[in-house]
Amino acid sequence: MPDAQPDDATDVKAALLARSNRLGGDPRNTNYAGGNTSAKGTQRDPVTGGETELMWVKGSGGDLGTLTEQGLAVLRLDRLRALTGVYPGVEREDEMVAAFDYCLHGKGGAAPSIDTAMHGLVDAPHIDHLHPDSGIALACAADGEELTRACFGDRVVWVDWRRPGFQLGLDIAAVKEANPQAIGCVLGGHGITAWGETSQECEANSLRIIQEAERFLAERGRPAPFGPPIAGYGALPAGERQARAAALAPLLRGLVSTDRPQVGHFTDAEPVLDFLARTEHPRLAALGTSCPDHFLRTKVRPMVLDLPPSVEPAEAAARLRELHEEYRAEYAAYYERHADAGSPAMRGADPAIVLVPGVGMFSYGKDKQTARVAGEFYLNAINVMRGAEAVSTYRPIEESEKFRIEYWALEEAKLRRMPAPKPLATRVALVTGAGSGIGRAVAQRLVAEGACVVVADLDGESAATVAKALGGPDKAIAVTVDVTDEEQIAAAFREGVLAFGGVDLVVNNAGISISKPLLETSARDWDLQHDIMARGSFLVSREAARVMTEQAMGGDIVYIVSKNGVFAGPNNIAYSATKADQAHQVRLLAAELGEHGIRVNGVNPDGVVRGSGIFAGGWGAQRAAVYGVPEEKLGEFYAQRTLLKREVLPEHVANAVFALTGGDLTHTTGLHVPVDAGVAAAFLR
CATH class of the missing domain: 3.40.225.10 (Class II aldolase/adducin N-terminal domain)
Structure with a gap:
């Protein structure tokens, strides 16, 4: 010493x-x-x-x-x-x-x-x-x-x-x-x-x-330790691979969330694709991982699709459902083989790793980091198997020893010491117009409450700035999207499901406003506002419903509407009419999507001046002129006309979104929550 x-x-x-x-x-x-x-x-x-x-x-x-x-x-x-x-x-x-x-x-x-x-x-x-x-x-x-x-x-x-x-x-x-x-x-x-x-x-x-x-x-080491290639099991072209992964991701996330909700991660790294394209991968995958750090993250073995990538997506989906049922039964049998009176209760029978030949690897966990790290660990396991098979035969520790570690009393105590999950843990949100103002505040609140967020905005640079500030790719990703464009919306959801496994909370916030009296409102003014807010909300909600119904995990769609959706104000025909359209979309979709466990609600703000992208873009000056007050005093003017005499800020709207989605209002759908500090003329009747 x-x-x-x-x-x-x-x-x-x-x-x-x-x-x-x-x-x-x-x-x-x-x-x-x-x-x-x-x-x-x-x-x-x-x-x-x-x-x-x-x-x-x-x-x-x-x-x-x-x-x-x-x-x-x-x-x-x-x-x-x-x-x-x-x-x-x-x-x-x-x-x-x-x-x-x-x-x-x-x-x-x-x-x-x-x-x-x-x-x-x-x-x-x-x-x-x-x-x-x-x-x-x-x-x-x-x-x-x-x-x-x-x-x-x-x-x-x-x-x-x-x-x-x-x-x-x-x-x-x-x-x-x-x-x-x-x-x-x-x-x-x-x-x-x-x-x-x-x-x-x-x-x-x-x-x-x-x-x-x-x-x-x-x-x-000998060459090709995983054996020769299997005909038809080679990797799909990159674009096709990503599209197939995005199509399968919601289904898989729903399956592996049978016992508890999970966040997902996808990789099509070359070592994964090569492993799945060779003859020995079924044998080796069935043996499972060995290093305790590996199988504690990946479970004893992965779930492996036993079909080539050329099969139709519907056939692959049907087979994955069958394999999932088989996996759960086999995991329960594994638990029963080794558990004794002192063993902790079974923690869940769903796989943490799903391997799809020609496509890649899906990994799952309680948050994005855990899911990503699980995938990294299985990539480590592939490297280990390659090395062992190159010079010998891969022989992991006995199954009974794996069980002793997985259900170790010390591991159970460690899990119990972990802090309680936040209210929105495992939730994946997509927020439109999230590069500034209300959308940014909503994204910030959702991440603070444990959600992963897809920050969607027409301004990609602003979206990227917000996503970085929220913690980067384990917390938030940025997508550039014009909500009037169907393909761009579909692409945004594809990015979201590839990043986090799925989407189950959508906030329709993207908006624009042009304040003009009727005779000065052009058809272009009308069309532009309806395209972005009414049409855009419809397109985003439709794509959200596709993902959510495939996941079969329920979900939330929240519309950021406006007091103007129910209040007839001056010089505001196009904006108010499209907000009324959005308000009724809430009711219609709540009625239609309820059977899938998808709740649809709205938030009706008013007078959100500070931090608002709409007000900064000229709307503030227009409304100030209508009311005859200086633009810098507009927030104070709005506050004084309310019952509470308080100014409404973006974070107040974000609070309402959280209230609707954070877990306490589980039986509420079709509701509009006013966030206007009390405008009596806008009371819902």
């Missing part, structure tokens, strides 16, 4: 975080949130004043690539190592996780992970535990121990599969002590662990193991 002076603890932590970020920032080294790193040193104990040996280790739930000091658990090594004296044996090793809390040094920091024992019990100042595809390929090969010896000699030692925990830490510690020449080990069915006297040496040893395994697989 090198001596680290009190002031050196800062340097130890800084070096650990830098090493972690470098290793975690390269997907060849480890998967998202996978693996952990540690460093040991000394620091002054504020209670005794003396030096105490500490270990800083990545805590539970963190990600190496983005790890900060707050993500580290800090433990006293004397207490951690003393746990070996009270260790009750492998049958009760889970009890040791609670004991880690009694080894913590000070307040704050992350909760210790299940791998804490590995880092604390192994006698090395710096340790990396990683999940590289190349290392797992050796770990999951039928003759992995022999291949590890052939690849590394005695510098990297094989450790038989054992579930992560205290005993695995003891196993690795014993292997290191018996092999002083070793720089690390390959953990059967799992990953790699490396160590070093310095942070730099530890990182170099980790990279050496990963890169030597990559070279070994490349040099020793």
Whole structure:
């Protein structure tokens, strides 16, 4: 153990975080949130004043690539190592996780992970535990121990599969002590662990193991490890692939949401398409993934469509429904085979990964990031299978061991510690006119409440700015769309379902207004406003209904109408008439779509001046002239004519949209909610 002076603890932590970020920032080294790193040193104990040996280790739930000091658990090594004296044996090793809390040094920091024992019990100042595809390929090969010896000699030692925990830490510690020449080990069915006297040496040893395994697989591997191509199973052309994926996405999302709603992700990455085009993919997919991080995200195996891409979409859809029923029955049987009286209840029998030959991979989770990461993990699994099959035979851990981890009491406790989902979690919204004003405020509120949002606007640059501000592609995407154009609307929905799996909340907000008296209103003025708002809302709602009925998950359509839809104001014939059209669309569609569980409601704002794109575009000046007030005073004028004497802002309209869609008004449809601070003449009758 090198001596680290009190002031050196800062340097130890800084070096650990830098090493972690470098290793975690390269997907060849480890998967998202996978693996952990540690460093040991000394620091002054504020209670005794003396030096105490500490270990800083990545805590539970963190990600190496983005790890900060707050993500580290800090433990006293004397207490951690003393746990070996009270260790009750492998049958009760889970009890040791609670004991880690009694080894913590000070307040704050992350909760210790299940791998804490590995880092604390192994006698090395710096340790990396990683999940590289190349290392797992050796770990999951039928003759992995022999291949590890052939690849590394005695510098990297094989450790038989054992579930992560205290005993695995003891196993690795014993292997290191018996092999002083070793720089690390390959953990059967799992990953790699490396160590070093310095942070730099530890990182170099980790990279050496990963890169030597990559070279070994490349040099020793046979060509076409997944077998020859299957006739007719090649990838469809890119455009056709995307169109087929978009057509299947709503159906699939509805199927995999049988137990609980899911958000989706789609990829047609070349390794996925190549895997699905070759003869061995059914066998390998059925074997499932191996690394615990993999199958906890992807489930024990994917659902695979067993038809070529040339089949008609209707035939593919029918077969997917059959396969889904079979998958659920098989998963329930898997649970029954291995569950005992102490097992947690089955969490859901739907697949997390769906593979469609010639098209690509659909992955699912509780939010977009989880869905995307699940797909990334299965791509890791494909790489692992390729490597193992290239030099041997892919042999993942036993199904019973997978169940022990998937339904581990510690995993269940981890899930229960997660915060409650937000009201709109798993909901996917498409908001028109979302590049500014009310639409932007609605998008902001929906994302804040947990939804994923398709930010649709005629101004693509504004839409992109809003989507970026909302958090980027795991939260929001931007689409450029003219709501008067049927194809552009269909394209916007295709982008939405490819990004998030489907769409189940639509806000018709796009609008324009030209304030003129009757004799000055041209046919073009009339047509333009009706095309954008009446026709546009109709076209968007029609496309939304197609997606929502295919998903069979219900849904919400909200129209941003206006007080003018029910109030006869001066010099406003075209705008008010089209708003009345929208208002009646709400009633008509509520009546028609109710049988599909789709609720249709409206919001009637008035006097939204600040932040409004319509008012900034000239409407404000026109209305100010009508009422004889300065334009900058228009908001105040509108406020004073209301019962509440309050100005209406875009976020107030957004609040009403959330109220209609956030879960409390589940039995409300065909309603118009006024957001006008009280305009008595616009009261609904």
